Amino acid sequence: MMLAGMICILLLGGILCWLLAKWSVVLSKWMALLAVVIDFVIVCYWCLQYKNVSPAGGSWFINYRVNWIPSSGISFHVAMDGLSLVLLLLTFFLGILSVLCSWNEIKEKTGFYFFNLLWTLAGISGVFVAMDLFLFYFFWEVMLVPMYFLIAIWGDTNRRYAAFKFFIFTQAGGLLMLLAILALYFIHGRQSGIYSFDYFSLLNTSVEPSASKWIMFGFLIAFVIKLPVVPFHNWLPDAHSEAPTAGSLVLAGLLLKTGAYGIIRFVLTLFPQAAAEIAWWAQLFAVIGIVYGALLAFAQTDIKRLIAYTSVSHMGFVLLGIFAFREMALQGVVMQMLTHGISTGALFVMAGMLKERLHTRDIGLMGGLWTSLPVMGGVFMLFTMASLGLPMLGNFIAEFLILLGTFSANISFSVIASIGLVLSALYSLRMMQKVFLGQMTTAMPLKKSSVREQLIMAAMTISIVALGLYPQPVMDMVKTVVQQLVVRA
Amino acid sequence: MVVILLIAFRQKHTVIQVVGFVLMCMVIAALLKVKAILPVSILPLFQIDGFALLFTGLIIFCVLIVGLFSFIYFEEREESPKEYYILLFLATLGAAMLTISRHFISLFIGLELLSVSLYALIAYLRNRNNAVEAGMKYLVLAALSSAFLLFGMALIYMDTGTMEFTAIAQKISSSSVRSVLFITGAGIMIVAIGFKLALVPFHLWAADVYQGAPTPVTAFIATVSKIGVFAVLVRFAQTINLQQYPQAMTVFSVIAIASMIMGNLLALRQQNIKRLLAYSSIAHFGYLLVAFLPGNATGMEASIFYLLSYSITLLSAFGIVILLSTRQKDAEDLTIYRGLFWKNPLMAAVLTIALFSLAGIPLTAGFPAKFFVLSSGVQQHLWVPVIVLVVTSVIGLYYYLRVISVLFAAAGSTEIKEKTLHPFFYIATYSTLVVLMFLLCLLGTLPGGVVEGVREFLLIH
Numbered sequence: 001m002m003l004a005g006m007i008c009i010l011l012l013g014g015i016l017c018w019l020l021a022k023w024s025v026v027l028s029k030w031m032a033l034l035a036v037v038i039d040f041v042i043v044c045y046w047c048l049q050y051k052n053v054s055p056a057g058g059s060w061f062i063n064y065r066v067n068w069i070p071s072s073g074i075s076f077h078v079a080m081d082g083l084s085l086v087l088l089l090l091t092f093f094l095g096i097l098s099v100l101c102s103w104n105e106i107k108e109k110t111g112f113y114f115f116n117l118l119w120t121l122a123g124i125s126g127v128f129v130a131m132d133l134f135l136f137y138f139f140w141e142v143m144l145v146p147m148y149f150l151i152a153i154w155g156d157t158n159r160r161y162a163a164f165k166f167f168i169f170t171q172a173g174g175l176l177m178l179l180a181i182l183a184l185y186f187i188h189g190r191q192s193g194i195y196s197f198d199y200f201s202l203l204n205t206s207v208e209p210s211a212s213k214w215i216m217f218g219f220l221i222a223f224v225i226k227l228p229v230v231p232f233h234n235w236l237p238d239a240h241s242e243a244p245t246a247g248s249l250v251l252a253g254l255l256l257k258t259g260a261y262g263i264i265r266f267v268l269t270l271f272p273q274a275a276a277e278i279a280w281w282a283q284l285f286a287v288i289g290i291v292y293g294a295l296l297a298f299a300q301t302d303i304k305r306l307i308a309y310t311s312v313s314h315m316g317f318v319l320l321g322i323f324a325f326r327e328m329a330l331q332g333v334v335m336q337m338l339t340h341g342i343s344t345g346a347l348f349v350m351a352g353m354l355k356e357r358l359h360t361r362d363i364g365l366m367g368g369l370w371t372s373l374p375v376m377g378g379v380f381m382l383f384t385m386a387s388l389g390l391p392m393l394g395n396f397i398a399e400f401l402i403l404l405g406t407f408s409a410n411i412s413f414s415v416i417a418s419i420g421l422v423l424s425a426l427y428s429l430r431m432m433q434k435v436f437l438g439q440m441t442t443a444m445p446l447k448k449s450s451v452r453e454q455l456i457m458a459a460m461t462i463s464i465v466a467l468g469l470y471p472q473p474v475m476d477m478v479k480t481v482v483q484q485l486v487v488r489a
Numbered sequence: 490m491v492v493i494l495l496i497a498f499r500q501k502h503t504v505i506q507v508v509g510f511v512l513m514c515m516v517i518a519a520l521l522k523v524k525a526i527l528p529v530s531i532l533p534l535f536q537i538d539g540f541a542l543l544f545t546g547l548i549i550f551c552v553l554i555v556g557l558f559s560f561i562y563f564e565e566r567e568e569s570p571k572e573y574y575i576l577l578f579l580a581t582l583g584a585a586m587l588t589i590s591r592h593f594i595s596l597f598i599g600l601e602l603l604s605v606s607l608y609a610l611i612a613y614l615r616n617r618n619n620a621v622e623a624g625m626k627y628l629v630l631a632a633l634s635s636a637f638l639l640f641g642m643a644l645i646y647m648d649t650g651t652m653e654f655t656a657i658a659q660k661i662s663s664s665s666v667r668s669v670l671f672i673t674g675a676g677i678m679i680v681a682i683g684f685k686l687a688l689v690p691f692h693l694w695a696a697d698v699y700q701g702a703p704t705p706v707t708a709f710i711a712t713v714s715k716i717g718v719f720a721v722l723v724r725f726a727q728t729i730n731l732q733q734y735p736q737a738m739t740v741f742s743v744i745a746i747a748s749m750i751m752g753n754l755l756a757l758r759q760q761n762i763k764r765l766l767a768y769s770s771i772a773h774f775g776y777l778l779v780a781f782l783p784g785n786a787t788g789m790e791a792s793i794f795y796l797l798s799y800s801i802t803l804l805s806a807f808g809i810v811i812l813l814s815t816r817q818k819d820a821e822d823l824t825i826y827r828g829l830f831w832k833n834p835l836m837a838a839v840l841t842i843a844l845f846s847l848a849g850i851p852l853t854a855g856f857p858a859k860f861f862v863l864s865s866g867v868q869q870h871l872w873v874p875v876i877v878l879v880v881t882s883v884i885g886l887y888y889y890l891r892v893i894s895v896l897f898a899a900a901g902s903t904e905i906k907e908k909t910l911h912p913f914f915y916i917a918t919y920s921t922l923v924v925l926m927f928l929l930c931l932l933g934t935l936p937g938g939v940v941e942g943v944r945e946f947l948l949i950h
Contacts, residue, residue: 069937071944072864109831134860141851148890153897160894164887171886175879178860182867 003078014118021111032114040092073196077132082477094253098246116146134197155242162242169235173222180218216271226259230289240308245352253341282323289316294423321402329405330482339394343386346460368440377436379457394467513553534595539946544588544720551712559705580606584717593652611702623701638681644674654728685718689747699767708807712800732784748775749881780862783869791861798854805843805925848889854932
């Protein structure tokens with residue numbers, strides 16, 4: 001019940017924000033912050049509650065189901081296990097930060113902005129807990145529409161084009177996934193006589209290999225567009241660079257993870273043989289993504305586009321780890337999802353802060369900013385190192401585990417992926433050098449970071465260092481899930 | 490039973506409006522009461538069963554709203570448009586007759602009643618250039634299609650010796666060889682049906698007529714006339730078990746695929762919202778045919794739900810166009826809508842929800858509708874139409890998004906004229922639109938109740 005409540009708090013909070021904005025904009029901002037903080041507290045409470053509990057009924061901590069459209073076998077079924085819990089924690093943590101970082105940035109129609117932000121977060125958290133395929137698709141789409149508005153209304157100069165691309169790419173994938181869901185529904189119904197969209201009942205469907213491959217592709221294409229994997233990544237640089245800061249934060253930090261979550265939760269479990277068959281190809285595309293993303297990131301002059309391409313590269317690691325089918329690699333994948341969310345999110349937040357002060361995203365026009373913005377410089381350095389994969393920071397653990405896991409599955413791919421690590425050093429250091437170090441290009445005095453901004457940066461720094469030094473709690477939380485996945489394969 | 494009252498002349502516009510509205514509400518109430526005594530057959534022409542009741546109810550609901558919209562639209566352009574209402578109700582009678590017909594004669598009478606009234610309705614505002622052109626176009630093409638229809642009916646009559654649907658079904662099933670006459674007749678009748686439903690390749694009239702007609706009449710054509718014709722098509726197909734014949738199904742599949750593709754492609758470059766909605770209607774009826782193809786109960790429920798959500802959506806969209814129309818021009822050009830969200834958020838919200846529903850985004854009625862259509866298609870393994878549906882939906886998304894992004898663009902310079910002439914009706918129209926918007930969202934999140942109701946009605950026969 002609380003799961004549904006958690007989503008409802010966000011939905012209601014969004015509506016309240018929109019209405020409150022008529023009287024007082026400040027009130028609506030605090031309302032948004034309140035809603036996200038309440039949900040964050042709830043999720044933290046769950047973390048503490050389920051930390052050392054080995055769940056009795058399988059690996060599901062909470063399981064809640066209520067009928068919705070019984071004539072078609074659709075129910076409102078939400079459940080949470082270790083993986084979902086960890087991702088929900090990330091969702092609300094980044095949610096709080098996104099509300100904070102758009103505090104002063106959004107001047108017009110603020111209420112509607114927070115409505116869209118909260119509804120996007122609601123859609124994302126729904127995706128992470130939905131256990132009924134129809135409901136999953138529903139939340140998948142709900143995630144999409146407010147994000148489209150966020151980009152299209154409050155974005156940068158090229159926002160309409162970017163928002164269009166984002167929507168159409170994702171919707172195309174989503175509709176193909178809907179076809180696959182329907183096909184699975186009917187096959188299951190014909191076999192067992194029960195027509196249901198429920199994940200748990202569909203797990204037991206036996207589908208003949210040829211059909212199962214096609215249905216798997218239907219699911220896979222939606223997640224692969226979201227992740228994104230290299231031929232379908234075209235929407236990402238535009239959407240990330242044109243979105244407002246919080247939009248980029250939510251996009252990079254959370255929306256990309258829904259693609260990875262979808263593959264882990266649905267593709268690997270519903271179609272184990274088919275997934276094992278295409279594993280080599282998936283890893284090939286992953287490695288191509290790692291290298292391609294890194295090379296393109298090196299070539300960018302727009303700071304947000306640069307960070308966007310680094311996301312493509314890092315998500316390639318995620319795909320590589322998923323299809324290695326080793327426990328260590330999957331642990332690495334979960335860590336990578338968390339730490340990439342935090343580190344890339346932080347980089348986007350800082351890019352937003354830079355844009356606010358300099359009114360440009362072009363790194364050629366930046367330089368020597370460390371003198372005027374020492375705090376930001378230091379934190380930016382930290383997150384650049386995180387993006388690189390420096391030990392002591394979270395990303396190192398993640399990438400190391402993924403590479404270790406992949407090495408036992410496929411040596412050549414892990415070697416090429418390691419080269420990707422070197423390339424990531426290239427682009428990260430170039431970014432750092434061009435923006436904060438080197439010759440000063442602008443002499444005008446820049447606004448020092450405010451308390452709010454320092455708070456955001458502190459939160460992110462602490463979390464990434466903590467994850468880098470002590471990742472064990474996360475790994476414990478997802479241990480059962482990961483083990484089940486490996487066993488199934 | 491359908492009760493239509495012809496309103497005497499020499500009444501003020503307001504009186505006609507109110508009386509008409511009240512009568513329509515009475516009809517809907519009567520429909521619900523009458524459910525108990527069904528089915529009733531009035532041989533050999535009519536069959537009133539749950540199916541007919543559903544479609545008639547849908548038609549009356551649409552006319553109710555179109556009538557309401559007509560008031561503020563015509564108030565500014567004509568004094569006391571009495572003939573308009575007479576024609577509107579006659580057309581409704583024709584459409585309702587189509588839903589209960591089970592005989593070629595009643596089909597033809599209903600269709601002609603509908604068409605002839607529409608000839609005059611489309612060209613009603615005769616001083617505008619587009620209107621007469623649209624009316625002429627519709628007249629010529631509709632008359633041509635009526636001729637085709639009669640010819641087809643005559644051929645079938647010559648072959649089977651009867652014009653009643655059930656008797657025709659018996660005659661065909663008894664004779665194992667399907668005669669050339671019957672096939673030709675049926676094929677020619679498809680021409681007429683295709684014209685009325687604006688399916689490709691009989692769609693060329695749609696854009697011009699939608700644009701030239703007064704907007705409430707456009708709403709009427711888009712909803713009521715198509716609902717009526719679709720009802721009789723479904724009844725005919727069910728009675729003679731059309732879905733059994735693979736050639737017929739191939740023909741309909743091709744028409745469906747062509748409509749989906751052409752409708753969406755043609756709408757891509759439109760700058761005129763009425764033409765855009767016309768092409769989108771063509772595409773939507775292509776989607777609807779995918780639900781018609783299976784021919785089983787799921788397909789029927791899916792198509793009725795789809796028609797319901799489609800009607801509400803189109804009525805909302807045209808309602809906004811009416812509200813924004815001025816005396817000289819309709820609010821056709823997309824530039825008028827620029828930045829509507831900043832000036833009048835509620836109107837923009839209604840239009841946005843309607844466009845999302847047309848695109849099939851969850852949380853609006855269009856999503857479960859499309860979902861049910863897809864599932865009935867997947868169930869029968871109709872892979873090609875279903876994949877075309879998905880691909881064309883994505884194409885369609887582009888132009889719907891384009892209109893939405895215009896709504897949210899930076900505010901333009903055109904001022905919306907505040908209509909203070911008849912504040913009561915203006916507010917009534919406004920609130921109806923808001924109610925329709927909530928209905929769309931409600932259907933989108935909780936379609937179960939409606940689906941159950943539809944199923945219940947369909948069982949009465």
